[in-house]
Amino acid sequence: MRTVTSGRERLSNPKYERAFMETLQGRLDRCSINTATLGHREPLSVTIDRIAKAGFGGIAPWRHEVEAGDVRQMAKQIRAxxxxxxxxxxSTYLPAATRGEFEANIASNKAALHxxxxxxxxxxxxxVGGMPEGSRDICAARAQVSEGVAELLDTAKQVGVPLALEPLHPMYAADRSVLNTIAQALDLCERIDPKGASEALGIAIDIYHCWWDPDLFQSIQSAGMAHRILAFHVSxxxxxxxxxLLDRGMMGDGVVDLRALRRCVESxxxxxxxxVEVFSAKNWWRRDPDEILLACAERLQVVC
Incomplete structure (x- = not known):
């Protein structure tokens, strides 16, 4: 079981104070690559080596990659x-049409947490998932999400891996996520885990999904004050x-003020x-993986 670093510890730790608001120029050690950015075209072992060789400090793998191999061996390679x-x-989506399916979804997520x-x-x-097939009851789906997250919280605390609720753009409310804004995610966190008592429940901020929100900056600040920000994804x-779904832009190719958002998140x-998490079936996923990583490195240091 790993030790969870709390938000309070991060704010008071000189290591993080030095990192606060600095430029990313020459700091790829502070940058991570979500493996979806490379299109899942190679075995995870190859992807791990590529990301490390390119100088990045972090990696975010997907379950299907890990579950296709030996998780202990992959963990050893990453540590090396x-x-x-x-x-x-x-996570496996939580809402389900039957109680049995719902419980199976919970079990799947508990295994993934290990x-x-x-x-x-x-x-x-x-x-968290959208509405079950055939359903028109979004409130019921959200109730299942609340119940499921509450049940998973105990496992998260036991294994020492916090749950990061990722709000998705409302265009995904039907099929992928009934959790659609940072404010909504924070409200759920506070209802399940008041005042962050467990330090095992927070949010992942993905700018692709939230950049449009008129309350975005205020919501980010609220998340920071509650010590709930666990991850920050850019594209x-x-x-x-x-x-x-599959036509995200590389940083700097679109309309988002990435530097202002990073400033807000870090402040x-x-x-x-x-x-970096870029889904790009028609563009970047057709390019050589090393070219993609080179572009990520350049854009993070220049645009973000």
């Missing part, structure tokens, strides 16, 4: 490279995007890795 696992992606602990992941990313929103107390 000195990489931080900034997040483990992602793998996350083996990887020494800083958090387990919770994409860009293309003005002419033609696929809401709110977050001092961990900046994680």
């Amino acid at each position: 490279h000195g990489l931080t696992v900034t997040g483990y992606c992602r 793998d996350a602990a083996e990887l020494n992941a800083r958090c387990f990313v919770m994409v 860009d929103w293309l003005r002419d995007t033609d696929d809401m 709110s107390g977050y001092a961990e890795h900046v994680e």
Whole structure:
């Protein structure tokens, strides 16, 4: 079981104070690559080596990659490279049409939390799920999410891996997530884990999903004050995007003020890795993985 570093400890630790608000120029050690950015085209063992060789300090693997191999061997390889696992992606959706299916979803997530602990992941990313097939009851789906997160919290505390609720853009409310704003996620955190008593429940801020929110900066500040920010994901929103899932932009190619958002997140107390997560079936996933990593490195240092 790993030791969870609380938000209060991060704010008072000189190591993080030195990192606060600094430029990312020459600081790829503070940057992480979500393996989806490379398109899942190679075995995870190869991807781990690539990311480390490119100079990044962190990696965020996906479950299907880890579950296809030996989690202990992958954890050993990651440690050997000195990489931080900034997040483990992602949860099984929680809402279900039957009680049996709901309980199976909980069991799946509990098993994944144990793998996350083996990887020494800083958090387990919770994409909570949309409405069950055939349902028109979004309130019932949200109630199942609340129940499921509460049940998983005990396991998260036991294994030492915090749950990071990731709000998704409202266009995904039907099929992927009924949790759609940072404010909504914070409200859920406070209802399940008042005042962050367990330090095992927080949020992942992904700018692709939240950049549009008129209350974004206030919500980020509220999350920081509550010591709830566990992860920060960057990409860009293309003005002419033609696929809401698989046409994210590389940082600097879209409309998001990434530097202002990072400034807000870090001034709110977050001092961990900046994680790149780009889904791009028609563009970046068709390029050589090393070219993608080179672009990530350049854009993080120049644009973010």
